Each structure stands twice: as structure tokens, then as C-alpha cells.
Amino acid sequence: MAVDIALLHAVVAVAKAGGFREAARMTGSNPSRLSDAVRRAEEQLGVRLFNRTTRTVALTEAGRALMSRLLPAMNEVDAALDALNTFRDTPGGTLRLNVPVSAARIVLPAIVPGFLQRYPDIQLEVVAESNVQDVFRDSCDAGVRYDDHLEQDMVALPIGPRTQRFALAAAPAYLAQFGTLQHPRDLMQHRCLYGRYATGVVAEWEFTRGEETVRLQPKGPLICSIGAAMDLTVQAAIAGSGVVYLFEDWLKPALDSGSLQPILPEWWQSFTGLWLYYNDRRLIPAPLQAFLDYVRELNAA
Structure with a gap:
């Protein structure tokens, strides 16, 4: 039975993503093209691989049986093609990184441009999200996380500054109107x-000075989804709407310009920086190996 390999790649993409729209996003295709490829694969195979409704796309029993054998084979094909990178002057291919929004915002900008300049044949795709997910959920090769989010059986490599801090700040006009703070508990006024996380949990504000730690549940006029939307809290703070507590490096431009004024810096909490982690039990693709080597070089500088 002859089946176009490109059609099988489409089937695998849809099966991994659980739908045509998400598969299109992950592969850079479009839903209608993938739907047509799956339909043609089913015609060539003579069996239905997916049950489709207006809301869901799920593998049939035949589809699950095919995936159980096809996925390992496809992974071997990808590994074989990637091995050709060793014969190239510079590695090529795609590298997918799963990172927190904060990493994309304040750490990767100091790393990515130089990496892309050194390896022009590598296409880097950064999946930035506020929710911590399995790094391999979107077929990513590696992930960036803080200590408490490192997964088991992973190799961790330091990436970016080794210490970060949260910074509390407000606009000078706000402080002139509402007064300065003498203690973190004053924030309740x-x-x-x-x-707020996507789970609905509101992030606590935690402060530390010496042996004393204060945890507060913030209240106020603006709540944003944790992630890129936090830029809105920064702009609102600059406009005098209230007090913001965020990564110091995220607020640094506004602090340096005087648009925001630091509050209680002796209470700002420090924490360990980010880690790049990956599974060394898998064959490391050449683009990932190049990125690991580049980060190690920066760490040694």
C-alpha cells in the first residue's frame, strides 16, 4: 500500500495537536490544507483515521493503531535527517523553545540575536506562555523554567542572570496623592x-527583609492575565493608577526614566534565575546542541 509521506506527516501533526487549527499553528500551515491532506491519506489507506465534529477531532481505533507504530518511525526519520547536520558547515533546522513570558521579555533578548547571527540556517521558534506546561507538549525541544518548575529526568543549564528580583513601584504622581509606604502591609490601603493565573488563582505579593517575610493578597482596580498582559499593569502604574509589583528588569526602563519610583526596595524579594532544561535521554537535535553550546559560552564569558 503506497501512501504519500507528506500526507502521513499531516496525519501525525493533527494527531499530536488534537485538531486542525492547532496543528496548523504548530506547523505553519493552514487548517483547510491539513484537513485535505488527512482526507487524502484516509482515501489512500481506505480507513477513517479521525472522528470529526464541529468541536473535536479524535483518533479512531484505526488511527490510534497507526499512530502507535507511525510516531516512532517518524521520530527515527527526523533523527536520521537531523544527523545530516554533522556534514554541514553550520547546523540548520528548527529549534522550538517553551518559555515563560518573563523569559521572552527580559532574558532571551540578550541571547537570541547573537545566536541567530551565528547560526543563520537555524529557525528559532519561541512558545511563550504564562502557564507552565510540559515542555514537549507543543513538540518543543527544550524549555526555560525557574527552579520550582524543573521537571524530573531533565538536565538543567543556567541561562541569563543568576539572580532576579521583584520590584515594587508607583508613579510619583500616585505617591503624591496617596502617600508613601512604610511597610508592605501598608499596601492593603x-x-x-x-x-491572575489562567487557573484563576491571584498571584500573592511576597516581601522579605532579614528573617521577616510578608505575604499579601493584592486588591485594586486592575487585574491582568499573568504573561504579556502584565505590560498593561506597567502602563497603568506609569499613568498613576496604582502600585505594581513585577520583575525588576521588566520595570527597569520606567524606573531608570523616573516614570516609576521604587518603593521599599529593602523588602524586594530575590530569587534564583532561569534554567534551560532538556531531556538528554533523547537524541539531541543539532539546532538544540548549537543553542546549548552558545548558552554555555555566554555563561563562561
């Missing part, structure tokens, strides 16, 4: 601009 102030207008806080804060974030």
Missing part, C-alpha cells in the same frame, strides 16, 4: 495593579 493602596490601589494594587496585579495578575
